[in-house]
Amino acid sequence: MSKRISVSSIATFWVIALVVITAIVYGFRHYLDPVFVFSYAYAMKFCG
Amino acid sequence: MSNVTGIVRRWGLLVLAGGLIMGLSLGIRQSQGLFMLPISMGMSWSIEEVGFAFAIQNLVWGLTQPFTGMLADRFGSARVILFGVLIYAAGLVAMANSPELTLFNINAGVLIGVGLAGTAFGVVYGAVSKIVPHADSAWAIGAVGAIGGLVQFLVVPLVHQLLNSHAWDGTLIVLGVLFAVLGPLAFLLRTKRADESVDNHGDQSMSDAISEAFRHNGFWLLNLGFMACGFQLAFLAGHVPAYLVDRGLPLSVGGTAIALISLTNIAGTFVFGYVGGSIFRRKYTLSFLYFCRIAAMITFITVPLSPVSTYIFAAVIGFLWLGTVPLTSGLVAQIFGTKYLTTLFGFVFFGHQLGAFLGIWLAGYVFDTTGSYNLIWWVAIAAGAIAALVHMPINDRVVMRTKTTEAYST
Numbered sequence: 001m002s003k004r005i006s007v008s009s010i011a012t013f014w015v016i017a018l019v020v021i022t023a024i025v026y027g028f029r030h031y032l033d034p035v036f037v038f039s040y041a042y043a044m045k046f047c048g
Numbered sequence: 049m050s051n052v053t054g055i056v057r058r059w060g061l062l063v064l065a066g067g068l069i070m071g072l073s074l075g076i077r078q079s080q081g082l083f084m085l086p087i088s089m090g091m092s093w094s095i096e097e098v099g100f101a102f103a104i105q106n107l108v109w110g111l112t113q114p115f116t117g118m119l120a121d122r123f124g125s126a127r128v129i130l131f132g133v134l135i136y137a138a139g140l141v142a143m144a145n146s147p148e149l150t151l152f153n154i155n156a157g158v159l160i161g162v163g164l165a166g167t168a169f170g171v172v173y174g175a176v177s178k179i180v181p182h183a184d185s186a187w188a189i190g191a192v193g194a195i196g197g198l199v200q201f202l203v204v205p206l207v208h209q210l211l212n213s214h215a216w217d218g219t220l221i222v223l224g225v226l227f228a229v230l231g232p233l234a235f236l237l238r239t240k241r242a243d244e245s246v247d248n249h250g251d252q253s254m255s256d257a258i259s260e261a262f263r264h265n266g267f268w269l270l271n272l273g274f275m276a277c278g279f280q281l282a283f284l285a286g287h288v289p290a291y292l293v294d295r296g297l298p299l300s301v302g303g304t305a306i307a308l309i310s311l312t313n314i315a316g317t318f319v320f321g322y323v324g325g326s327i328f329r330r331k332y333t334l335s336f337l338y339f340c341r342i343a344a345m346i347t348f349i350t351v352p353l354s355p356v357s358t359y360i361f362a363a364v365i366g367f368l369w370l371g372t373v374p375l376t377s378g379l380v381a382q383i384f385g386t387k388y389l390t391t392l393f394g395f396v397f398f399g400h401q402l403g404a405f406l407g408i409w410l411a412g413y414v415f416d417t418t419g420s421y422n423l424i425w426w427v428a429i430a431a432g433a434i435a436a437l438v439h440m441p442i443n444d445r446v447v448m449r450t451k452t453t454e455a456y457s458t
Contacts, residue, residue, distance in 0.1 A: 005053070009053050020198065023201075023202055024311065026202070026205070027201050027202050027205050027307065027310075028307050028311075030205030030208055031204075031303045031304065031307035032300050032304065033303065034299040034300070034303070036082075036205070036208045036303065037289070037293070037299040037300070037302045037303040038293065039082055040081055040204075040306065041289035041290045041293045041302055042081075042084075043082065043083075043084040043085065043099075044081045044285060044286045044290065045286050045287055045408075045412060
């Protein structure tokens, strides 16, 4: 009863995976910016 | 895999729309802290004055969530989400054009608070639970949370970048336009109106449903548990980044910790949304989650603070961050049905926001009076213990109304 997985499904899966990985790398690099960390840490105390 | 492919084909667009709207709504809210210094300096208002608008926003969000829930149940979720997106976008643009503090408080506090009540967890999870059949709903709820988490993770650094290039008022306008453009996605989350619903409610009215829930012990226990959740998350989100910086850890460690919380939250929201209901009973999954939070917090504050202990804590607490939301919403649906789910979850969410208000305020008060966060860590741990315990005795069986209705109708 096994169904064949279409090429388009595999391609879609890999495109989504690539987009997610790129997004995570982009985001992570910004989270390491000291100016970002300081202003975020300072201000979150006031708005939670 | 073919099963997953089928689910993605059936519900992929709906899940993407829900995740994008919810993620953008929560992400913009989460990045508001970055606006505080620029607005304070640009408008010559104190940080406390700017922060007061965001405190109002949290309360307005909690206070109006039951009412947006009622509207969503009465007229359908899509209209309320679209209304929420538009009022949120208008609030952002109006914030950028507020010449005086009172107007800023109304725009940032009231408009965006109402916008959040129309676009965040309550209405979006409610819509997905109503639209997606039971067999696929665990996956759909988990996936909406995961996409929302990913968008939230990206919006914060995006806002930081926009602030560098467009100043604070330009950034608010860009965000407002971006959110308004996504508004039509709300139509993918169309639900039936209450009078069209064929859920097991017979001809139950909204006021009957609210009074039924208020008479159910489990509803109040859920409220208490979710209030503890709000308390913990507001304390952790609001004060732990500052705690790390104050304790002398390098800023890069604090940044990595914030990123790890956001990233593992994506996985955690999916996992808890998926396993709750489809594999484990939701009330026990919630208890387990709160016990894990307690264990993580006790370990973190008792071992010597180091980059490694911070990374491990951030990864674990992030995984446990928003998993409570689909589980709590799912438990309300499981006990009371989905016809008035958005309304009833709105009342539970009010408790969450009350806890969040207390978490932010009490942590600041304790730190200012004792010079340390030690006491508030233990209060947060105690709140977690209460939450873990109160979920266990909840009667999570479907309310007996179904049989009564059938008995009347036969």
